[in-house]
Structure formats: structure tokens, C-alpha cells
Amino acid sequence: MNNVFVYCELEGHTVTEVSQELLTKGRKLANTLGVKLEAVAAGEGIKGKVEQQILPYGVDVLHLFDAKGLSPYTSKPHTAILVNLFKKEKPQICLMGADVVGRDLGPRVSSALKSGLTADCTALEIGPHEDKKTGKTYEQLLYQIRPAFGGNIVATIVNPDNRPQMATVRSGVMKAEVLDPAYKGEVIVEKVEDYVPQTEYVTRVIERHVQASKNNLKGAPIIVSGGYGVGSKEGFQLLYDLAKVLHAEVGASRAAVDAGFCDHDLQIGQTGVTVRPKVYIACGISGAIQHVAGMKESGIIVSINPDENAPINQIADYVINGTVEEVVPKMIKYYKQNSK
Template identity: 55%
Template sequence: MNSVFVYCEIDGGKIADVSLELMTKARALAHELGVEAEAIALGENLGWVPEVCGKYGIKRVHIADDKRLKHFLTLPYERVLCSVFEHERPQIALFGATSEGRDLSPRVSSALHSGLTADCTSLQIGSYTDAKTRKEYQNLLFQIRPAFGGNIIATIVNPDCRPQMATVREGVMKREEAATPVKCEVVKIDTQSLLKDADFVVEILSRQMEEQAINIKGAPIIVAGGYGVGSREGFEKLFELAHLLGGEVGASRAAVDAGFADHARQVGQTGVTVRPKLYIACGISGQVQHTAGMSESQMIISINNDPDAPINQIADYAVVGDVHEVLNHFIAAYKRNSK
């Protein structure tokens, strides 16, 4: 039990952003524990993977390079991961909370009789004392996530079973290459002897991929609206300001549920996680479900008619007033000063 593992989700000839973010986090966790950060990648023609892993400080990558694994298939992928984890016995295993990660990780967890915490917003190392037995545990993974509809922040530990497994949504963790790249050792997985015909009872006949029409994840500036904006028409001012600033429009779940904005624009626990340079929150109360998805923004400006709104507690600048009036002033001032 001397490693922190990251499952590398690969599609379109590249490692998914969420996996690179988890490599960054795994590197930090491994350093704190005094162990190594490792990765596992499955697919076809993966000779380029070790170089990318090395840039993120991953010391060793286990590769299953097989044309039958070109696209994700639940059963063979599960068999490979279970085999590697049973042999390597990692302390921690991290997955992206994607459709692929949410399919694969619980199957691996169940097969290995290990715990799994989904949609974590933070991962930390700490000590824990069992309230009943008074047994003390050191260097456990604290798996932190909102619970009960976001009304509390739960810290979950897995004292006895290994690996400690967690999924994390894209954008929650910071993505950063190592200051000094490392030479990544390659461990080849013998899929010919490991995989059985029964693992391929499901066959992929074709794949239809459609680009997302709205993608706010990479926007440097986001103007987000909440239920306080009042209507879909009220969002037009947000679009106008976002266009002037060269940004995108986001929304809280309450605004999306009310039909003010499309779900693809939803920021928060049940939407996307963003880290823009500037986040302008318009008519958003700031409940934990929303702030979980934007609190890491470099600068936050809140516009709200309630001076005690929770969003004001994390905002760098809080403007108290009617959201539409304030937006009109913002737009007029920008036009006036950008001539």
C-alpha cells in the first residue's frame, strides 16, 4: 500500500482534463504520505501517455495497450483495474466523476470490497479516532463532499478497506504540471492472458459524438444569474454584459429549474465547476450547492439586494442593490470607458 493511483480517462487521443487535475492532486497527496503517485491507462496506441504523465509528476504508469480496449467497455476495463489494484494494493484510487468514471469506479469498489465516495469537492490527509473502539488511524484520506442537498459538508473516511476510492468532478481540483517533470516508468499489462471472451459480450458498433453547443468551463469571465434575476428576459442583460466583457453566461440551479437559462449553463454541485478570472454573480443567494462550483474563481463580484446573502461572504466585491439597475450601470460604464 505505497501509492496513490489515478485512472486516466482517454478519448480522442488525449487524457481527459479531469484526469490531469487528479494527477495534480495525486502528486500532492503522495508527497504528503511519502509514497509514489501512479496512473493506469487503457486503450490503443498509448505510447504517448508516459510523457504526459511524467509532466504531471507521475512516477509510474500501468498501461493496457490493446485494440480491443480502444473505446471504453465496462467489463474488460473493470477486470484490468481490479487485477492491477489487487496486485499493487494502492492506498488511494481516484477517478473522474464522468459517465465513464461513475460506471467503472463503483464496479471496481464492489469487486474489491472497498469504500467509494462520489463527487468529492476536497481531498485531504488526516488522522481519525473511532468513537466506539477508540482506535486511532493515521494518514487517512478525508473525502469531503456536500450532503443532504448541500445543507452540510460531510467528511467521509474509510479506515480499514483499501484502496480508499473517490470520484471528483472536472474543474474541482487545480490542474498544474510538476515544477520538474519526472521520467515515468511504464508497466505493461498483459491483456492477452488477463482478458476473457466473456469480457467482450458487449460490442460497440458505432459511436456518435456531438460537440457541446455551450461550454462555459473554459470561459475567463462568467456573468452568472440566479433566481433573483426574475425571468428569462432578465437574463438578456447578463448576455449583453458577458458579450461586452468577452465572457460567457452561467446560471444557478434555481434559475435553470425556473426556465431562465439552459442546463448547460448551470454552475454548481449538479452543474459544472468553473475557475474563471472573474465571476459576476447576479441575483444569486450563494448556497453551498452553487458556491461548490465557483468558489475558486480568481475574483468574485456579487450583485444582490440582500446585504446578508451568503454569496457576499465569499465575494471580493459585493454590490447591494437591484440587479437590473446595477447591471445597467455596469454596461453603461463599460461602454463609456472602452471608447
């Protein structure tokens, strides 16, 4: 009762990175609250294959649901599992990834349980709260912190009275750290039919193509990233040229993706990938808070922008007042000259 739960998303028999990041965060939250960390994994043929990918993060109880029809993920059976499990276990917090699965599942579960859900959180903390209207005080609520309203504000959201307090978090926002490879957690193999009526298997997956990400933004030591200021698809080629000589990956802001300059896989920020490279070269990026949320922990930030008041310049180590067309070819030229 009252524990912290993490829904572990599986791709086949592999626990996704975001789930391991959330288990790490969940362990910390559980420690602060003095409660247990519990995990839920549902799929087909997963028994004996996923436990060691989950327990080492400090999971005290793993609820395992292994049955035909649970993989690949479809909305209704996984919803039934969480809703019925949560009615029984009454968690105080539930975390899941803010990806396609978590954003499909989270709202359904919150709607069924009438609990609050905050999407795409960039930080989670525990703290007190006072309801100014009723004067009621709360000792330890989950602060769900996220940029909102087009990134012009950062809001701290709480769910004072409804449980579980639910939040989704994007991949890469939290860090995954194994607590103890030999951590002793209990594995409960649940009877799936007690949770999922046969009538819930209503979506048939006809075909499925998943390929590993084409880019390696999350692990890249150097990222050359372009924004709306790059101006065009052709302009992005310059960034690829620079990335090639620096052995870097190319990223983008949402504005560049929305403008069709590049593929949406490249998007860095709150609703894209979160990165922590050694060097982040921001080309024509103004620096909306959603973008900054996804790159602010970069080691060295170089901003190339003709607008000296661009918000990103505030967090940059080097501000180059100039256009992308002017500066990037010079960077390539002088890198080639100096690195030999």
C-alpha cells in the same frame, strides 16, 4: 503495494484534463504518505501516444492497457482491469474523475472490491482518525471532503478499514501542474487478456458524437452567472448582453439550470464546472454551498441580489442590492460610457 493510483481517462488518444489534475493531486498525496504514484490508462492504439501526457506529472509507474475493444470506454472491460489490477497491487488510494466515465466505473470497482467511494470531492487531505466506538486509531487516512445534503453541510468522509480509499473529483476542482517534463517513470505494458475475459466485451457502441465544449467557462477571465433570481429564459438574455460587452462567458447555478432558464453545460458548482475567473458577477444567485464550491476562488465577486441576506453576499467583494433587470442594463450602459 500501498501506493496512490490514478485512473487516467482518455478521449481517443488524449488524456483528459481532470486526469491530469488528479495526477497532480495524487503526486502530492503520495509525497505526504511517502509512497509511489501509479497511473492506469486503457484504450486502443494508445501505446507511444499517452505516456508523455502522464509521466511528467510525477508518475512512477504507468500501467498501460492497449487492446481492441477498450476504446471507447464501456463499463465491464475497464471494471475488470481495475478490479484485477487492484487485487494484485493493493493500492491505498484510487482517484478518478467525477465525470460520466468515472461515475460509471468508480462505483462498480468499489462494489466489487467492497471498498468505500466518495463522489464529487471538493478537497482531499491526509490526516489521522480515531474510531470513537472501537478506540482504534489510524495515522494517515484520506480525508474526502464534500458538500452533502443539498449543500447544507460539508462532510469529511474517511474509509478506515477498506482499501483502496476511493474518491471522484470533478474537472477543474484541482489544478494540473507538470512536475518535471523529463520525469522518469516506468511504463508497464500489461497483457490485457490476463485481466479482461473475452466475455466482458458486452456493450457495443453503435454511434458516438462528442464535440468540444461550446463554452470556455473554465478559462474565462470574466464570468456573468445567473441563478434562479434571473427569473426566466428571457432574463438570461440580459446576462448574454452584459457578457458580450465585457467579453465574458455566461454561467449558471443549478437552480437556474433545473428551472430550464439555460443549458446544463453552463452549470457552475460541485456538480458542474469549477471556475476561477478574475471577475465573477453573480446575478440573482443565492449561493448554495455547492455553487460556492465551484466559484469561491474567483478574484473579485460581485453579487446582484434583491435579498440582502443571500448567502453569496458573505463572500462577495461588491454587494449590489437590486434586481437583475434593474442593475444589469445599467452595468451595460455605464460600461459603454466609461470604457471609451
